[in-house]
Amino acid sequence: MKRVVNLYRTSIGKKIIMAISGFVFVAFVIVHMLGNLKIFYPAHEGVYKIDVYGEFLRTVGYPVFARGQVLWIFRITLIGLALFHIWSAIVTWLMSRSARPIKYKVVEPVASTLASRTMRIGGVVIAVFIIFHMLNLTTGDIFPGGQFEHGAVHDNMLANFSVWWVTAFYVIAMLFLGLHLYHGVWSAFQTLGVSNPKYNSWRRGLAWFVAILVTAGNIAIPLAILMGKVH
């Protein structure tokens, strides 16, 4: 443990923590998105697949775990990792900010990308989104679409995304997430030292794939609902 702390104390160690937590988030957002796509299944005998899935998330592990326990283990792990990810991002951000007190008058980016240059601001957008998202569809504390009902996932989503600005906010946040993932997935391989000139084109390819998959899948849901395509 002391050795891990020693590693974390270096600038590189903070990046490694961001890369590992980032990969966990990548796995999470992909699974989360696949689960949400169940909204597109029509009701079967009055029951929505997404509601069944939501119930599954609360009862998974039963009877070894009580109702909701496994879900809470996942939530606490993800929130813990997010705090590490964000803390490391802030510390390294401050390091870099103070490392060039006098800016250049002319800057000509040669190799950096829009995605790499928006990691920090995009991260802030994603953090705001995560908080809003939990208050919106987990607890229902912010619910401009009407009356929130715990457990009624299908009805909640339809009501929520019929409000145009809620959908707009989700879409914008997902575009930032896509940029963050496009650079992040590639960057995390590099940070973890997974580099071999023979296979490095795979890192870019995988980053494209993850970014497009997650962005397209997640944007499809609120947009389809707003356009009245989901019943």
Add this chain to the structure above:
Amino acid sequence: MDLKLKIWRQKGPEDKGGFVTYEVKDVHPDQSFLEMLDDLNVRLIHEGEDPIAFDHDCREGICGMCSLVLNGRPHGPWDETTTCQLHMRAYKDGDTITIEPFRAKAFPVVKDLVVDRSAMDRVLQAGGYISVATGNPQDANTIPVSKDDAERAMDASACIGCGACIASCPNASAMLFVAAKVSHLALLPQGQPERMIRVDKMVAQMDAEGFGACTNHTECEAVCPKGISIDFIAMLNREITRSKLSGVS
């Protein structure tokens, strides 16, 4: 060709500094960039003005002394070329060139375009020595080095320590420089005894000098006059992880 130069002038470390515009006429396309500045300095001296201070030494692209950020790019527009090897045919008549010093907190301006890059020397010094047996010289080739490792070590050791990587990095991070220096010894048998301690000390010094934190923009690789690859940054990341987790420090 005639050019307009916007050059950073700063009397000394404490001076605030600012841009001064100079018009230069009849620049020859076969002149090097530094020769063009030499001509301007000759003129300034004749006019009784203070000549523009800029760093240079070998003027053949091997010492790493020349610097300058030309229109936002360290060492100017040509790939894998130092400022001293950049020729004026890179520009055309009527161009405006903004000339700035390498900017980083760890690179304080000494005068005009000259910055103090000794932070990089201190990182190298922190790396320390390598253990070699003394006595009679060994026969050549008694220490086997695989072809692959020899090539990669050579690629890493091509770093001339100019600091363009740091100057170009949006984070002012020194990772490419440190990665090249760590990798080149880590790949060779002579570098093995101190391998773990060396990377540990060099990274600690890098952080202490006030460089920024890498976010893999890869600008460094693109502007490096010696084409050092960011594969070495991945290697540095592996080296420091192994060193810290093995508990050497």
